[in-house]
Each structure stands twice: as C-alpha cells, then as structure tokens.
Amino acid sequence: MAPPSGFDANTPRDRARRILSGALAEAGVPSADLDARLLLCAALGLDHAGLLRDPGAPLGARGAQALERMAARRLAREPTSRILGAREFWGARFHLGPAALDPRPDTETLVEVVLDAVGAETGRAWRILDLGVGSGALLCALLASLPNAFGVGVDLAPAACAIADRNLAAQGLQGRGKLICADWAAPLEARSAARFDIIVSNPPYISRGDIARLEPEVRIYDPLLALDGGEDGLDAYRAVIPTAARLLAPEGFVALEIGQGQGKDVDALLRDASFSARNFRLDLGGVERIILAKFA
Numbered sequence: 001m002a003p004p005s006g007f008d009a010n011t012p013r014d015r016a017r018r019i020l021s022g023a024l025a026e027a028g029v030p031s032a033d034l035d036a037r038l039l040l041c042a043a044l045g046l047d048h049a050g051l052l053r054d055p056g057a058p059l060g061a062r063g064a065q066a067l068e069r070m071a072a073r074r075l076a077r078e079p080t081s082r083i084l085g086a087r088e089f090w091g092a093r094f095h096l097g098p099a100a101l102d103p104r105p106d107t108e109t110l111v112e113v114v115l116d117a118v119g120a121e122t123g124r125a126w127r128i129l130d131l132g133v134g135s136g137a138l139l140c141a142l143l144a145s146l147p148n149a150f151g152v153g154v155d156l157a158p159a160a161c162a163i164a165d166r167n168l169a170a171q172g173l174q175g176r177g178k179l180i181c182a183d184w185a186a187p188l189e190a191r192s193a194a195r196f197d198i199i200v201s202n203p204p205y206i207s208r209g210d211i212a213r214l215e216p217e218v219r220i221y222d223p224l225l226a227l228d229g230g231e232d233g234l235d236a237y238r239a240v241i242p243t244a245a246r247l248l249a250p251e252g253f254v255a256l257e258i259g260q261g262q263g264k265d266v267d268a269l270l271r272d273a274s275f276s277a278r279n280f281r282l283d284l285g286g287v288e289r290i291i292l293a294k295f296a
C-alpha cells in the first residue's frame with residue numbers, strides 16, 4: 001500500500017499525527033489514533049511528553065522520511081510492535097523478531113495466576129518450565145517476579161530461542177534461565193531427574209481452518225508455528241499435557257493458556273492425565289483463558 005500523502009518536512013507534528021491516524025482508520029487499522037501517536041514518537045525519537053510539548057514543530061526531513069516508511073508498513077497491517085521491534089509485557093520491554101509470537105496482554109493473566117498460586121512463597125527456589133517459550137515473555141516475567149527461581153524455556157524454532165535468549169540477557173535473567181530448542185520436552189523427559197514445580201505453556205491453539213480468517217496482523221506477521229493447533233486447535237495440548245504430567249513435581253502445578261471455547265476439552269485432557277484439581281481464570285474480556293491444574 002502507498003504511504004499516506006499530505007505530510008512533508010514542514011508539516012507540524014500534530015497535523016501529521018491526524019493525517020496518519022485518518023489514513024490508518026480508513027485502511028481498517030484498529031487503534032489508529034494510538035498507533036499514529038506511537039509511530040510519530042518513534043519516527044521523531046520522542047516520548048509522549050515530548051510530542052505533546054511542541055505539537056506545532058515541523059517534522060523535519062529525517063522525521064518525515066522515517067514516518068513515511070513506518071506508515072507504509074502499518075498500512076500493510078504490520079503490527080506497530082513489530083515496526084518498533086519491541087513490545088511491553090509485564091512491565092518489561094521485549095525484543096521481537098519474525099520467529100516469535102508478539103506477546104499478548106491476555107497472556108499476562110497467566111503470570112497473575114501463577115503468582116497467585118505461589119502466594120507468599122515468592123522467595124522459594126522454584127523450578128519453572130515454559131513449553132513454547134517464544135519471545136520469552138512468560139519465562140522472563142516469572143523469573144523477574146520470583147527472584148530465586150530457575151527456569152527452562154523450550155521452543156521448536158531455533159530463532160525463537162535466540163530471541164528469548166536475547167530477552168533474558170537484556171533483563172539480566174540469563175543466569176537463571178536456560179533455553180532448549182526441541183520438540184516440546186523430549187530431551188528433558190530423557191533425563192529422569194528433571195522435575196519442575198511450575199510448568200506453564202501458551203501453546204499454539206488456533207484451529208487450522210480458522211487461521212485464514214485471522215486479522216492480517218496475526219495471520220501474516222505471527223509465525224504459523226505459534227498459531228497452528230491442528231484441525232481442532234487441540235494438538236499441542238495433547239502433546240504438552242501428558243509431558244507436563246510426567247515432568248511435574250508431586251506438589252507442583254501447571255498453568256495453560258487456552259483459546260476461546262476450549263475450556264471443556266482441555267479440562268478433559270488434564271483430567272485424563274490425572275490432574276484432579278483444575279480451575280479456570282477469565283481474561284480481561286471475561287473469556288475463560290487460563291487453566292491451573294494440580295494432582296490434588
């Protein structure tokens with residue numbers, strides 16, 4: 001798609017924001033106004049306060065060029081987080097790349113559920129396993145919240161592991177996190193001593209037939225490996241749940257993110273794997289999003 005016309009080096013910042021917001025809204029981009037502001041800030045190297053301070057200042061030649069490039073990408077429905085190369089999750093900044101899912105605010109509910117289950121015991125040396133670590137959002141958020149924990153993150157995509165590694169390092173967590181590039185936990189299962197107190201997973205859970213109907217931001221820019229849950233969306237749960245049952249310490253717990261309407265099926269898979277205690281947590285939109293399971 002062609003970049004929006006109507007701004008150049010002399011265009012005042014506020015007018016450029018309105019032009020861009022209008023063009024994004026017309027192209028069907030959700031949150032057009034917010035995105036226009038974020039892209040303008042990035043193009044000019046300003047924060048929001050800086051933008052507000054001098055709305056009448058001209059973009060300048062470099063600012064106008066940078067904004068034009070970013071606008072063209074957003075009009076092609078590339079998510080703003082990917083254009084900026086980073087996303088905020090659980091109060092920290094995560095580097096993104098094509099191989100890693102853009103972490104979603106709903107997934108923060110999983111962190112909340114785990115911390116509620118941990119209660120006052122935040123200082124314990126928890127052993128954490130994150131199956132399908134992606135950008136490392138969950139693993140980093142849990143390690144940052146549990147200062148004596150040690151975590152292992154697994155992903156089938158080597159490039160996702162590299163991004164998670166970079167995020168662990170950027171957040172000073174590398175000494176407490178290890179990444180394994182593997183098909184779920186196969187290498188850990190080979191080691192009989194490996195046991196975890198907390199196992200988390202936000203696996204791919206979109207039914208294959210629904211992928212073509214997803215918003216372009218997701219369908220085009222999130223990796224297929226992070227989305228595709230097979231014919232009924234449940235393939236990854238069928239692999240992850242028995243693995244988690246084998247690797248969980250007796251008093252431990254599992255927290256899984258689920259897709260809308262998958263609660264009953266995932267609950268049945270957990271029950272079949274001997275998880276006798278199972279509880280749901282709703283997300284910000286009131287949808288059953290997380291299931292916490294224990295052996296008793």
Ligand SMILES: C[S@@+](CC[C@H](N)C(=O)[O-])C[C@H]1O[C@@H](n2cnc3c(N)ncnc32)[C@H](O)[C@@H]1O
Nearest residue numbers: 101103132133134155156183184202203204226
């Ligand atoms: C929905 S993403 C979740 C990423 C991250 N945990 C988050 O919440 O943002 C699912 C992740 O599972 C990984 N994955 C898919 N199949 C896998 C497999 N067989 N073994 C290990 N990881 C897999 C994908 O590469 C992707 O990073």
